[in-house]
Amino acid sequence: MKVYKITSGELKQGFLDFDSHQLAQQLGGDEVEDFLFDQPLTNASILPIWKEGVVCSPLPYFEQQGVPFPDVSRWGGHMLIISEKANSVLGGAFVETGELLPITVNDIPMFLYNCLTYAKEDKELTTNEYSDGIRVGLKTLAFEPDDIAKKPIFKSKRAGTTRLFVNQNFVSIFEENNLTGIGFDSDLLAPL
Template sequence: MKLFSLKPVTNSYDMVEWDILSFSEKIQPMLPPNQDACMFLLDIHMNNDSLLEYWPQSYELSFLPGYLKDNYDISIMDGFIALRMNAYEALKDLLAPLGEFIETKADGEPIVIFNLRTFGQEDEVKCEREYLDGYPLDYIKIAFINDDVKNKPVFKSKFTGGSRLFCTDKFKSAVEDNGLTGVYIDEDLDNIFSN
């Protein structure tokens, strides 16, 4: 089994314009009284929180013009996976046990935002962290326990704050077999940059 890092295509645009500040104002009344919406959204991937339960009814987004020019099927957006309907139909059975689907629209077109809520277990012996003057920084080498992730086609890592996405060859095959575009599947788990 091979593992990969999921990234947006180099120089590509996010699928939609999603103003997190205005979105946080919309969901603030639905959150618990002591919860700040901006902090909730900043920490959502690491805390593994649900977004579906707070998604405002009839909330719609807008496609970014640059995205429409490329006409991709998938967009990796800061820890979320945005799917046009052909990608959703092709990947929904694979993704369903791993997180939640948020059905919405962009400029009237149905799309789905996938909030991944599945962590992979890191192999701490093989992971390597960078330090500066004795203070821990980011992980520069990441590895996972194969037995833990073998049945998780897509997963995230606590060591990377939950916002970097990883996948197995099963997900890679599903993307390729369905001719889906907009995602770069990289064998280099440690490189944070796209192709």
């Protein structure tokens, strides 16, 4: 089964004027900010600290130009912002692999998606890259086909925590339903 890395797509960036510091202030302050900063490394659930009423705003461009909000966009590198439309189409994929946390963007209900699922890398086809005998990253990345067939969206322990990957089924559903926002790249290790 084919695998893709999620990219920012046509947006080239997120659409929210909102960062993890602002989120932390709404969820409890400095202690929460430390938790959110470490979360990509710990892969901890955010649900236990989540509060109702998290609000944020779009970047001024979206309001000034009347650009509609995307159905799915990257946020913070390792999370996604999901519209209600995208949730109705792909909600099962998100619930199976992570958690959907309600947020409001300009009075529009949306969700912050936190992926908590890792896929198994193919040990034969995933190789390290070295410079002067020191591991500096990955030269190749591949996943076990049987594992990713069951995981529509996932992360890789070997590739780091700022990339999200999807299987072909996810991409097909996304495209068949004309969802907007993110893009998909078959070069799994290309720069984001």
